[in-house]
Amino acid sequence: MEKGNECAHVVVLIDGSEGGRRRLDRLPLDRKGGRMKIYIAGSFEDQKALRPHAESLWSLGHEVTGSWLNEVARPVYLDKATYWRKLAIKDAAEVYEADMIILDNRRSSGGKNTEWGIGIGQHQKKLLWLVGEPSTVFHELCDKQFATWAECLAELKATFNKENE
Numbered sequence: 553m554e555k556g557n558e559c560a561h562v563v564v565l566i567d568g569s570e571g572g573r574r575r576l577d578r579l580p581l582d583r584k585g586g587r588m589k590i591y592i593a594g595s596f597e598d599q600k601a602l603r604p605h606a607e608s609l610w611s612l613g614h615e616v617t618g619s620w621l622n623e624v625a626r627p628v629y630l631d632k633a634t635y636w637r638k639l640a641i642k643d644a645a646e647v648y649e650a651d652m653i654i655l656d657n658r659r660s661s662g663g664k665n666t667e668w669g670i671g672i673g674q675h676q677k678k679l680l681w682l683v684g685e686p687s688t689v690f691h692e693l694c695d696k697q698f699a700t701w702a703e704c705l706a707e708l709k710a711t712f713n714k715e716n717e
Contacts, residue, residue: 594656657684
Protein backbone atom coordinates (compact mmCIF):
# COMPACT_ATOMS: atom_id res chain seq x y z
CA MET A 553 0.00 0.00 0.00
CA GLU A 554 1.31 3.42 -0.89
CA LYS A 555 2.37 5.73 1.89
CA GLY A 556 0.07 8.69 2.42
CA ASN A 557 -3.22 6.89 1.87
CA GLU A 558 -4.85 7.81 5.17
CA CYS A 559 -7.99 6.23 6.54
CA ALA A 560 -8.39 4.37 9.81
CA HIS A 561 -10.55 1.49 8.68
CA VAL A 562 -10.13 -2.16 7.75
CA VAL A 563 -11.81 -3.67 4.71
CA VAL A 564 -11.41 -6.85 2.67
CA LEU A 565 -10.94 -6.29 -1.05
CA ILE A 566 -10.72 -8.64 -3.99
CA ASP A 567 -7.52 -7.92 -5.84
CA GLY A 568 -7.19 -9.83 -9.11
CA SER A 569 -3.52 -8.94 -9.53
CA GLU A 570 -2.64 -10.99 -6.44
CA GLY A 571 -5.11 -13.72 -7.31
CA GLY A 572 -7.17 -13.57 -4.15
CA ARG A 573 -8.22 -11.65 -1.09
CA ARG A 574 -6.07 -9.06 0.52
CA ARG A 575 -6.70 -7.31 3.81
CA LEU A 576 -5.90 -3.63 3.84
CA ASP A 577 -5.44 -1.61 6.99
CA ARG A 578 -6.37 1.60 5.26
CA LEU A 579 -8.65 2.73 2.48
CA PRO A 580 -7.08 5.24 0.10
CA LEU A 581 -8.42 8.75 0.43
CA ASP A 582 -7.66 11.33 -2.20
CA ARG A 583 -8.62 14.11 0.17
CA LYS A 584 -5.93 16.09 1.99
CA GLY A 585 -6.02 15.77 5.77
CA GLY A 586 -8.68 13.05 5.84
CA ARG A 587 -11.34 15.31 4.34
CA MET A 588 -14.05 13.37 2.58
CA LYS A 589 -17.15 13.72 0.48
CA ILE A 590 -20.01 12.41 2.62
CA TYR A 591 -23.54 11.55 1.55
CA ILE A 592 -26.23 11.57 4.24
CA ALA A 593 -29.01 9.12 3.39
CA GLY A 594 -32.25 9.57 5.27
CA SER A 595 -35.98 9.96 5.04
CA PHE A 596 -37.23 13.10 3.30
CA GLU A 597 -39.45 13.70 6.35
CA ASP A 598 -36.25 14.12 8.40
CA GLN A 599 -34.71 16.62 5.98
CA LYS A 600 -34.80 19.56 8.43
CA ALA A 601 -33.63 17.42 11.36
CA LEU A 602 -30.59 16.22 9.36
CA ARG A 603 -29.43 19.68 8.24
CA PRO A 604 -27.60 20.45 11.52
CA HIS A 605 -25.66 17.18 11.15
CA ALA A 606 -24.68 18.19 7.61
CA GLU A 607 -23.51 21.55 9.00
CA SER A 608 -21.41 19.68 11.58
CA LEU A 609 -19.77 17.67 8.79
CA TRP A 610 -19.01 20.88 6.87
CA SER A 611 -17.53 22.45 10.03
CA LEU A 612 -15.20 19.44 10.34
CA GLY A 613 -13.93 20.21 6.84
CA HIS A 614 -15.86 17.53 4.95
CA GLU A 615 -18.07 18.09 1.92
CA VAL A 616 -21.69 16.94 2.06
CA THR A 617 -22.70 15.69 -1.39
CA GLY A 618 -26.38 15.09 -0.58
CA SER A 619 -28.11 18.15 -2.00
CA TRP A 620 -31.53 16.59 -1.19
CA LEU A 621 -31.16 18.10 2.29
CA ASN A 622 -31.82 21.53 0.76
CA GLU A 623 -34.34 20.67 -1.95
CA VAL A 624 -37.47 22.72 -2.27
CA ALA A 625 -40.74 22.26 -4.13
CA ARG A 626 -40.99 20.75 -7.62
CA PRO A 627 -40.79 23.37 -10.38
CA VAL A 628 -44.20 23.95 -11.96
CA TYR A 629 -42.92 23.23 -15.48
CA LEU A 630 -41.97 19.61 -14.58
CA ASP A 631 -44.52 16.86 -14.09
CA LYS A 632 -44.07 14.60 -11.06
CA ALA A 633 -42.62 11.62 -12.98
CA THR A 634 -40.04 13.78 -14.77
CA TYR A 635 -39.08 15.55 -11.56
CA TRP A 636 -38.69 12.29 -9.62
CA ARG A 637 -36.58 10.78 -12.43
CA LYS A 638 -34.28 13.80 -12.39
CA LEU A 639 -34.02 13.66 -8.59
CA ALA A 640 -33.16 9.95 -8.68
CA ILE A 641 -30.39 10.52 -11.24
CA LYS A 642 -29.00 13.43 -9.23
CA ASP A 643 -29.12 11.54 -5.93
CA ALA A 644 -27.47 8.44 -7.42
CA ALA A 645 -24.69 10.59 -8.91
CA GLU A 646 -24.11 12.20 -5.50
CA VAL A 647 -23.90 8.79 -3.83
CA TYR A 648 -21.37 7.61 -6.44
CA GLU A 649 -19.32 10.75 -5.82
CA ALA A 650 -19.14 10.23 -2.04
CA ASP A 651 -16.33 8.58 -0.07
CA MET A 652 -18.71 7.75 2.77
CA ILE A 653 -22.42 7.20 3.24
CA ILE A 654 -23.98 7.87 6.61
CA LEU A 655 -27.44 6.33 6.78
CA ASP A 656 -29.83 7.92 9.28
CA ASN A 657 -32.21 5.10 10.15
CA ARG A 658 -34.63 6.85 12.49
CA ARG A 659 -37.58 6.10 10.19
CA SER A 660 -38.33 3.80 7.27
CA SER A 661 -38.22 5.05 3.69
CA GLY A 662 -37.48 3.55 0.32
CA GLY A 663 -35.13 6.13 -1.15
CA LYS A 664 -32.47 5.98 1.54
CA ASN A 665 -32.25 2.20 1.20
CA THR A 666 -31.74 2.55 -2.55
CA GLU A 667 -28.88 4.96 -1.85
CA TRP A 668 -27.49 2.53 0.72
CA GLY A 669 -27.65 -0.24 -1.90
CA ILE A 670 -25.65 1.86 -4.35
CA GLY A 671 -23.06 2.32 -1.60
CA ILE A 672 -22.93 -1.43 -0.92
CA GLY A 673 -22.23 -1.93 -4.62
CA GLN A 674 -19.15 0.26 -4.21
CA HIS A 675 -18.10 -1.09 -0.78
CA GLN A 676 -14.45 -1.31 -1.81
CA LYS A 677 -14.34 2.47 -2.26
CA LYS A 678 -16.78 3.69 0.39
CA LEU A 679 -17.22 3.70 4.12
CA LEU A 680 -20.77 2.80 5.16
CA TRP A 681 -21.84 4.09 8.56
CA LEU A 682 -25.26 3.58 10.14
CA VAL A 683 -26.88 5.84 12.74
CA GLY A 684 -29.69 3.96 14.49
CA GLU A 685 -30.74 0.35 14.58
CA PRO A 686 -30.53 -1.89 11.49
CA SER A 687 -33.94 -2.56 9.98
CA THR A 688 -32.90 -4.80 7.05
CA VAL A 689 -30.22 -7.44 6.57
CA PHE A 690 -28.42 -4.99 4.28
CA HIS A 691 -27.92 -2.52 7.12
CA GLU A 692 -25.80 -5.21 8.78
CA LEU A 693 -23.23 -4.62 6.03
CA CYS A 694 -22.30 -1.27 7.59
CA ASP A 695 -18.68 -0.66 8.51
CA LYS A 696 -19.68 1.06 11.76
CA GLN A 697 -22.94 1.54 13.63
CA PHE A 698 -23.81 4.30 16.09
CA ALA A 699 -26.78 4.79 18.39
CA THR A 700 -26.72 8.58 17.94
CA TRP A 701 -25.42 11.26 15.61
CA ALA A 702 -23.30 12.62 18.48
CA GLU A 703 -21.42 9.30 18.62
CA CYS A 704 -21.07 9.23 14.84
CA LEU A 705 -19.69 12.77 14.64
CA ALA A 706 -17.30 12.15 17.54
CA GLU A 707 -15.90 9.05 15.80
CA LEU A 708 -15.60 10.92 12.50
CA LYS A 709 -13.70 13.74 14.18
CA ALA A 710 -11.44 11.39 16.14
CA THR A 711 -10.65 9.25 13.10
CA PHE A 712 -10.38 11.70 10.23
CA ASN A 713 -9.73 15.14 11.69
CA LYS A 714 -6.66 14.48 13.86
CA GLU A 715 -4.37 16.42 11.54
CA ASN A 716 -6.69 19.44 11.37
CA GLU A 717 -6.79 20.24 15.10
